[in-house]
Amino acid sequence: MRSDDVADPAARRHHGNRHGRSEHARRAVLEAADDLLVEKGFAGVTIEAIASSAGVAKQTIYRWWSTKTDILLDAFLQDAAEDLAVPDHGEVGADLRDYLSSLTHFLTRSDAGAVLRALLGQAQHDPAFAAVLRARFLDEQHDRDRLVIERAVHRGQLPADLDVPAEVDQLVGPIYYRLLVTGDRIDEHFTDRLVAAFLQRAGRS
Amino acid sequence: MRSDDVADPAARRHHGNRHGRSEHARRAVLEAADDLLVEKGFAGVTIEAIASSAGVAKQTIYRWWSTKTDILLDAFLQDAAEDLAVPDHGEVGADLRDYLSSLTHFLTRSDAGAVLRALLGQAQHDPAFAAVLRARFLDEQHDRDRLVIERAVHRGQLPADLDVPAEVDQLVGPIYYRLLVTGDRIDEHFTDRLVAAFLQRAGRS
Amino acid sequence: MRSDDVADPAARRHHGNRHGRSEHARRAVLEAADDLLVEKGFAGVTIEAIASSAGVAKQTIYRWWSTKTDILLDAFLQDAAEDLAVPDHGEVGADLRDYLSSLTHFLTRSDAGAVLRALLGQAQHDPAFAAVLRARFLDEQHDRDRLVIERAVHRGQLPADLDVPAEVDQLVGPIYYRLLVTGDRIDEHFTDRLVAAFLQRAGRS
Amino acid sequence: MRSDDVADPAARRHHGNRHGRSEHARRAVLEAADDLLVEKGFAGVTIEAIASSAGVAKQTIYRWWSTKTDILLDAFLQDAAEDLAVPDHGEVGADLRDYLSSLTHFLTRSDAGAVLRALLGQAQHDPAFAAVLRARFLDEQHDRDRLVIERAVHRGQLPADLDVPAEVDQLVGPIYYRLLVTGDRIDEHFTDRLVAAFLQRAGRS
DNA sequence: CAATAACCGAGACGGTACGTCTCGTCTTACG
DNA sequence: CGTAAGACGAGACGTACCGTCTCGGTTATTG
Known part of the structure; x- marks a missing residue:
């Protein structure tokens, strides 16, 4: 039998098989x-x-x-999956502050955030890749960004015609702007201010 | 003297001279x-x-x-110099709408805007270049972005503690966000809304 | 021996069995x-x-x-088996003329001859294969080359101390020389001349 | 033009120049x-x-x-140039014995001979290269092989209609045959016998 | 008459070398 | 001394085969 192999399936070398990849x-x-x-930075990522x-x-x-960007995108998607949960405490302000804060942390502190920056950089050079990046991540992320607000609208906490x-x-734009353009620090004071401005707009409209 | 070069730059081949660079x-x-x-896109820009x-x-x-990014930056700075005038009609709202609209046009329609996108893309891959780009353009541009508001503060049209x-x-962030991330169209309706939100905040604060 | 292989299994598809190959x-x-x-030539012969x-x-x-040369050698031996009969009319001159002529035809006209050329080429690059080629074909062929003469010596038609x-x-060398080195045409006039020279030498010695 | 290079080619490192190679x-x-x-043998010769x-x-x-065969051919031609002098003592037999003996030594003992074997091997695999090899070496060598005899004919030592x-x-063929096919030792006894057979033929014809 | 064992087609794997491309450096000859 | 020209060392690119290995299926012999 193959009891050794079966006992430790992770350790054993996989040199090919008929149905599927390693x-x-x-x-x-x-x-x-x-x-x-x-x-090593983006330039250090070579296929070799x-x-x-x-x-x-x-x-x-x-x-x-x-x-290589295809690889990085796969790597990013695998990492990013769990890290971007959308909070739901039932209160818009708290949810948004929470969400923007953790989004910021993801973008600026995690390895996955660094990979995303590199991918966004590549997207500026390569329209075809920009489309792929949107299809495989950004659109979905955009939906996630909307989620807190849409839930609040649904709950009647925010006007339906928003x-x-x-x-x-206007909420996330300034965050990406600092990330990609100015490089300024993005602290909770800044994200809280974004939320405050939003609530002010939404309350009045 | 450069009169020859200026007079008929195409015809005369310049194979070196004793008086500085060509x-x-x-x-x-x-x-x-x-x-x-x-x-040809960014990948088509090679030194060769x-x-x-x-x-x-x-x-x-x-x-x-x-x-090559150093070259593109020089080329960009030369082109960008004249295209980013800051309006001064004496009225904050009109000035801002005007400014954001022309900024948007510069970023999305002009060749220089395309170059800037490429440079911002490269800045995501290369921190050293990011610093150079900030020192040679973005900081200055940031100052320009501030100018309309600062003038209004000075005139007493906006609160001094802004x-x-x-x-x-919050004004330009969403524009760059659409430019660099979502790729969504940036029309006057969008920029006007940014200005309106700003005026609302400023009026209250 | 391979007589079993050649003898037994017929033309049906064979996808595995316990004892013996397909x-x-x-x-x-x-x-x-x-x-x-x-x-496709020798370079076109890849295992894939x-x-x-x-x-x-x-x-x-x-x-x-x-x-791959091992395969080609097997292929060659299978083809060559029948094509190199040694004539025996009882007369040295006629036998030799006949033999050299058919040897030449085999070497220059048949597919098997082309394979042998390739194998001899490989033998120049790889001493180990050269040894194999000698053991599995050339020695035997050398014996065959000798046969006509030895039979004539036996019959007393040629001196015993030859x-x-x-x-x-001296008989076959010039043929291989033209085949492998000069590429010159090898016609019956040339092979007959080789035989004539041999008979002249043998008659005198 | 290249007088500088020719004057002092060995000493200085050459990292490129406008006109001509290193x-x-x-x-x-x-x-x-x-x-x-x-x-390392032929297989060890890789471009890398x-x-x-x-x-x-x-x-x-x-x-x-x-x-790589193109390189080996160049290397061979450079080495072979001086090693294949044709003797001229005025006596056919001595000249031929001398020539065949030194040819044999060149083919079987020198590094250049080993390279030539490899090139002849490659020529069996690649008709295009075979043509190049003939054009750049073998034809010339064939002329050299003829030289001793032609000089003797010219001197009247051999029949004009030879x-x-x-x-x-018939003289060199058996040598190449042993070199490329049988691998048998080629000693002076063998080459002298070839000369003797030739003289016998020539004397009678 | 099932179980077993040897061989089959398929194809993914870690590698080596290929021939091409661009990089940034260096040398030359000219003006 | 700055220029146009272009050969150079370096090394990543994407491709083709190499020889090894695993897989699941097929069949003849065995128990």
């Missing part, structure tokens, strides 16, 4: 890409470096991904 | 870089391509610039 | 290798190409052969 | 190819290995040569 290789590539970005530091053949990478997309842009 | 070469490089970016399409030797480029930097981020 | 796969591989050499055009798994090839190996090298 | 790089490549063939052991960039190799090409093939 999970081991897939993970090693994504982790290597992630690590390289954080340690990924292959070599993942202990994987280049051809194995090319079999499953087309570009122009949600425009309001969301 | 203005002809400088211009040809900046224009070539600009054109290549617009026509610039040299070849400017009719200039690679070494001449390396003598005066270090990287947190100008934070307000500016 | 004759179908064996033949398909040898034919594919042969065809590829003739159609053989496997794919024989409809066989790579592993099946590696189970039975070690290198240095047969040296004479054989 | 003699230093050229020599390093040819020597590296030669050494690799002798030390040559580049690395010559301290040269791959692109520099590809700029001037197309294939079929020189066919005679040459």
Whole structure:
């Protein structure tokens, strides 16, 4: 039998099989890409470096991904999945403050945030990739950004005729602006102020 | 003297001289870089391509610039200088609407705007370049963004204790957000709404 | 021996059995290798190409052969077996003229001859393969080359003290020389002249 | 033009110039190819290995040569130039014995001979290269092979109607045959016997 | 007449070398 | 001394095969 293999399935080397790819290789590539970005910067992320530091053949990478940004996007999506929960305490102000604060933390402190910055940078150079990035992450994220407000509207805490997309842009726009353009620190004072301005607008409209 | 170069720059080949650098070469490089970016995209801007399409030797480029983004930044600064005038009609609302509208036009419609997007993209990949970009353009632009509001404060049209930097981020942040992240259209309706929200905040504070 | 293999299993598809290999796969591989050499040249003979055009798994090839030249050698030996009969009319001159003429035809006209050329080429690059080629074909062929003369010596038509190996090298050497080095045409006039020279030497010695 | 290079080619490092290639790089490549063939065999001669052991960039190799056999041919021609002098003592027999003996030594003992074997091997795999090899070496060598006999014919020592090409093939053919096919030792006894057979034929014809 | 064992096609794997591309440096010759 | 030209060392690119390995299926012999 293969009791050894079965006993420790993670440890054993996977050298190919008939139906499907190596999970081991897939993970090693994504982790290597992630690590390289954080340690060496975007220029340090080369297919050769990924292959070599993942202990994987280049051809194995090319079999499953087309570009290095494709790899980084996969790595990012895997990491980002759990980190962007939308809070629901039932109170708009608190939820928004909470959400913007954790969004900020994600963007500026986590490795995944660094990867996203790199991907957004690449999107500026490559319209085709920009479209992919939107389709595979940004649109979904945009929905998430809307969620707190939409729930409040649903609960009757906010006016029904609120122009949600425009309001969301005014809430998160300044955060991305500081992240991508000015590089200024984004603290809770700043995000709280954004929420306050929103509530003021929404209360009056 | 440069009269020859200026009089008939195309005809006379400039193969070196004893009196400093060639203005002809400088211009040809900046224009070539600009054109290549617009026509072929950022990936099409290589030092070799610039040299070849400017009719200039690679070494001449390396003598005066270090990287291709350095060239693009020079090209951008030259183009951007005149295009970002700050209006002063004496009325904050009108001035801001005017300013944001022309800023938007600059960012989304002009070739220089395309170059800036590329430079901002590169800044996400390269912290050193991000610092240079801030020092040579963004800080100055940030000052310009503040100008309309500061003038109004000075005139007594806006409260003196206004947190100008934070307000500016809320005004232009959403614009850059759409430019760099969502790719959504930025029309006058959107910029006018930003101004309205600002006036509402400022009037109350 | 291989008589079993050749004898038994018929033309039906063979997808595995407990004892013994698939004759179908064996033949398909040898034919594919042969065809590829003739159609695409030596560089076109790759294990992957053989496997794919024989409809066989790579592993099946590696189970039975070690290198592509090993395959070509098997293919060659199978083809060559019948084509190199040694004539025996009882007259040395006629036999030799006949033999050299058919040897030349085999070397320059047949597909098997093309394969042998490739194998001899490989033997120049790889001493280990050169040894194998000698053991599995050239020594035997050398014996065949000797046969006509030895029979004549036996019959008393040629002197008993003839240095047969040296004479054989002078008979066939020029043929291989033209085949492998100069590429000159080898016609009957040339082979007849070789025989004439031999008879002259043998008559005198 | 190149007088500088020719004057002092060895000493200075040459990292590029406007008109013409680096003699230093050229020599390093040819020597590296030669050494690799002798030390590691034909399979050990790879462009990467040559580049690395010559301290040269791959692109520099590809700029001037197309294939590894092209490099080996250049290396061979440079080495072979001086080693194949044709003797002229005024006596056919002595000259031929001398010539065949030194030819044999060149083919079987020298590094250049090993390279030639490899090139002849490659020629069996690649008709295009075979043509190049003939044009750049074999034809010339064939002329050299004829020279001793032609001089003797000219001196009246041999019949004027001698079929020189066919005679040459009978003289050198057996040597190449042993070199390329049988691998048998080629000693002076063998080459002297070839000469003796030739003289016998020529004397009678 | 099931269980087993050897062989089959398929194809993913870690690798090596390929030939191409661009980089940034260096040397030369000209004006 | 700045220029145009362009060869150079370096190294990443994406591709082609290499030889190894696993997988699931097929069949003949065995228990």
